[in-house]
Amino acid sequence: MSYSVNISVEAPTENQIQEITYDGTEIYQPPLTLSESLAKYAQKIDFSKTSEVEIKKEESNEDSKSDTDSKDAFQSSLWPWDSVRNKLRNTLQEVCVLADVLAIAKDKRYLVLDPVQQEPLETKPMVQIYARKKALAGAASVLLAGSEKMKNSQNEAARSRTTLDFHIELLRLRQNWRLKKVSNTIIGDLSYRTTGSKYLQTGTFEVTKAEDEEKVTSPPSSPLPGGPAPVKPTSALRVSIPSELQGVAYIEVLCQKDQEDLCTANLTLLGSGPPPSNPDMHWQQKLEAAQNVLFCKELFNQLAKEAVQLQAPIPHMVVGNQIMATVLPGIQLIIALRHSTSSDKKQQNPPPSKSDHDHVLEHSLHQLLREVHHKNTHHPFPHPATGPLGPSKKRMLAGPTAADRYELLEMTKTQTLLEQIVQQAQHFIMRMRTEYVLDTIAKEVKDPLITSHWNTLNSPTQSCVKIHISTHGYDAVCRTPLIIHVGEKSLKCICRDGKVMNMSYEPQELRDLIFCHINQHQILAVQALAKTMGWQALGNSNHLGTGTVEPLGNASSCLLSSPTGDRIIAVRCEPSDTQVSVAHSPRQDFFPSRLVTERKWEHLGGQFRDVRLDKMEGRNFLHKMELLMASLTSSS
Amino acid sequence: MSTPGNAMDSLSAALKCNIIPNQEYLLQGSVLDQYVEVLLHRLRGLCDNVDSGPETFHDHEICFSLRIPNSGATTSMPMSVFSLRVRRAIDVTDTPFQLRYIGQQELGDKNRPTVVRSSIDMACSSSIIEFLNELGCRIDFEYIARGYMFRKGRMKITVSKIFKMGSNKQESVEPISQSYIVELSVLAPSGQDSIGEDMRIFAEQLRPLVQLEKIDYKRLSNMM
Numbered sequence: 001m002s003y004s005v006n007i008s009v010e011a012p013t014e015n016q017i018q019e020i021t022y023d024g025t026e027i028y029q030p031p032l033t034l035s036e037s038l039a040k041y042a043q044k045i046d047f048s049k050t051s052e053v054e055i056k057k058e059e060s061n062e063d064s065k066s067d068t069d070s071k072d073a074f075q076s077s078l079w080p081w082d083s084v085r086n087k088l089r090n091t092l093q094e095v096c097v098l099a100d101v102l103a104i105a106k107d108k109r110y111l112v113l114d115p116v117q118q119e120p121l122e123t124k125p126m127v128q129i130y131a132r133k134k135a136l137a138g139a140a141s142v143l144l145a146g147s148e149k150m151k152n153s154q155n156e157a158a159r160s161r162t163t164l165d166f167h168i169e170l171l172r173l174r175q176n177w178r179l180k181k182v183s184n185t186i187i188g189d190l191s192y193r194t195t196g197s198k199y200l201q202t203g204t205f206e207v208t209k210a211e212d213e214e215k216v217t218s219p220p221s222s223p224l225p226g227g228p229a230p231v232k233p234t235s236a237l238r239v240s241i242p243s244e245l246q247g248v249a250y251i252e253v254l255c256q257k258d259q260e261d262l263c264t265a266n267l268t269l270l271g272s273g274p275p276p277s278n279p280d281m282h283w284q285q286k287l288e289a290a291q292n293v294l295f296c297k298e299l300f301n302q303l304a305k306e307a308v309q310l311q312a313p314i315p316h317m318v319v320g321n322q323i324m325a326t327v328l329p330g331i332q333l334i335i336a337l338r339h340s341t342s343s344d345k346k347q348q349n350p351p352p353s354k355s356d357h358d359h360v361l362e363h364s365l366h367q368l369l370r371e372v373h374h375k376n377t378h379h380p381f382p383h384p385a386t387g388p389l390g391p392s393k394k395r396m397l398a399g400p401t402a403a404d405r406y407e408l409l410e411m412t413k414t415q416t417l418l419e420q421i422v423q424q425a426q427h428f429i430m431r432m433r434t435e436y437v438l439d440t441i442a443k444e445v446k447d448p449l450i451t452s453h454w455n456t457l458n459s460p461t462q463s464c465v466k467i468h469i470s471t472h473g474y475d476a477v478c479r480t481p482l483i484i485h486v487g488e489k490s491l492k493c494i495c496r497d498g499k500v501m502n503m504s505y506e507p508q509e510l511r512d513l514i515f516c517h518i519n520q521h522q523i524l525a526v527q528a529l530a531k532t533m534g535w536q537a538l539g540n541s542n543h544l545g546t547g548t549v550e551p552l553g554n555a556s557s558c559l560l561s562s563p564t565g566d567r568i569i570a571v572r573c574e575p576s577d578t579q580v581s582v583a584h585s586p587r588q589d590f591f592p593s594r595l596v597t598e599r600k601w602e603h604l605g606g607q608f609r610d611v612r613l614d615k616m617e618g619r620n621f622l623h624k625m626e627l628l629m630a631s632l633t634s635s636s
Numbered sequence: 637m638s639t640p641g642n643a644m645d646s647l648s649a650a651l652k653c654n655i656i657p658n659q660e661y662l663l664q665g666s667v668l669d670q671y672v673e674v675l676l677h678r679l680r681g682l683c684d685n686v687d688s689g690p691e692t693f694h695d696h697e698i699c700f701s702l703r704i705p706n707s708g709a710t711t712s713m714p715m716s717v718f719s720l721r722v723r724r725a726i727d728v729t730d731t732p733f734q735l736r737y738i739g740q741q742e743l744g745d746k747n748r749p750t751v752v753r754s755s756i757d758m759a760c761s762s763s764i765i766e767f768l769n770e771l772g773c774r775i776d777f778e779y780i781a782r783g784y785m786f787r788k789g790r791m792k793i794t795v796s797k798i799f800k801m802g803s804n805k806q807e808s809v810e811p812i813s814q815s816y817i818v819e820l821s822v823l824a825p826s827g828q829d830s831i832g833e834d835m836r837i838f839a840e841q842l843r844p845l846v847q848l849e850k851i852d853y854k855r856l857s858n859m860m
Contacts, residue, residue, distance in 0.1 A: 383725035
């Protein structure tokens, strides 16, 4: 109170506010004109003060002007308002009469008041409704406009935060996904319909605006949602995906030997908890995951349908969401749809099966279905252009080339996805088996070296391996090439001499063939070596009919004679071991007997004696043979 | 098993079941050369599978006509003319020739959105021309059509330029006009009139660029 502050009070220069509308705009009164202000002051006059007598007196003294100055001023200024005054006076008169009547009526002796039947007011209900409607609509529009303004300001505030604008997000969504507006909701479609899928399940999702409350609750640690930048910007857009498309799905493909653990695997994986709504996931990932689920479902559905329809020698089995097909005797292909709806469950249970999930086959399954989709939409265009859409070029040519019934039937045949994947699995197994056989033989057999070159370019159902059999240090002398085409259920081997051998899926057959070729290689190599040493090959046989019976294949053999012809070497190769025998031509132990008397018969050659190869020096068989031939040549 | 009689039976059964697409629903229009790019652009936006660019075609069509003297001997129509079209693709060599019969077009009333005409076509070998000549057909006219084709579902849209055949068969071809003919057609079994509505909607989408309409040839000839 000690501070004295000068306050000056002034009348506001601006006009008075007549009305403030609900949206806050102010409507000002127009400034008063002189006459209006006069009327305003006139209203301030208290007429009740002036009694009838006074008025009468005023009337009588109109010209006298005997009143006070103020009164005089008032009177003079009132003159233009004479009519008003008269009316007021009349009113007063009437009121006085009324008061008198009421006073008389109060006595109830001379006057009685009876209620008069009032004429009913004509109300038109429709008019009233319209009027009310109009009034309500006016009020509603004001409210709506106000709320719109508030929303805008809130959006403004939201934008200044980390949240992205809903419409910008929607625009981004629209760039990658199909959206359409149905009444007040935005519906999207993530199915593969437009790319040729004919799967019936719909992939619709709904796009909504993320509410503010949720944003506040989702990061509970941050006290102020509007505070300085949370780490992760929350999206202003929310997509709601049907529950059957939530979660993570994939197609598991296993190649299993025998029936080890068929029932255990899928039960653990399928125990899915309640679908968790992961709010942190961005809508793009969410939609992609859902689309993947849909794709996997379609793929599995298609495969299951085919598995039931196909007439396989060993029928395919469809149990739950698992398809089992027999690829080769004893080997099953298991295709399972794994759909886990919880995202954290994945770490808990890695697939417990021993044989690993085959990513390559899974990928090719995806590829196959996409091919089907592509074919559904990419029909060939007819040439010439007036031709019908639809039939393939082959079909179009069937008429002019007079295709028969068989050819036409062939045209209608298409391989199902399951057949194709079974073929691929068969090939995969065959390739693995072939690899295994070649590797084990290369490990077992050290003497001729076996090298295999796999072609890098191959198709899903065909590959090719080239095998070289050669001896270390002598690969210039002799080398046996073999080419093996690995198919789906068979092997085709093209031998050195151009012979084609067809084999079944049994790995033992390939093993036998390779061993047979090892023997032949040894014999051929010895002959080639002999040629370079000046020895003479007397004869050879790839399939020797004599001697002990081999467990597989036949032994090969050859006979070599020294340059002078006095020494003969016999070589017999069989998978188990190699025998080498030597004979001297003028036999050293010739004794004339009673049957063979003459000395000349000693040149026929004597008994073959075995050479103990394992005791000989030399790195390998050919080296030993070279040393043997050299020693025999020099001694002559 | 499949004797000729059997084949005829199955053909007539197929006809009865109405599975043979022998009705062509057609809308036609034309666009000037300088605006065809815009139209192609629009078509690429509307049609299926144009990621690899529009499919081009280059065809040669010969129209043969066979005059059959009327046995009825009415003076007004002494001859009935029966025309057949042979079309071959020039750019794709291993495709068959196409023999095509196009029937009288029915314009219908205002409610029918497209022209409907019966159309029967079949693939045949190159000897068809000789065969027709042997039958007594004579070449009425021939032309070369070159352009683009699109598809949208069952609909086929061709945008083609028509060239007059020069005297020298290979080299000299001259365009007939300064515009492209645009055709929207569907081949369907008879009675499937709903496709006409689809075509009308599609034609509506091409509206400012090209006016696809039912063209009345009779009126055209009267105008000339």
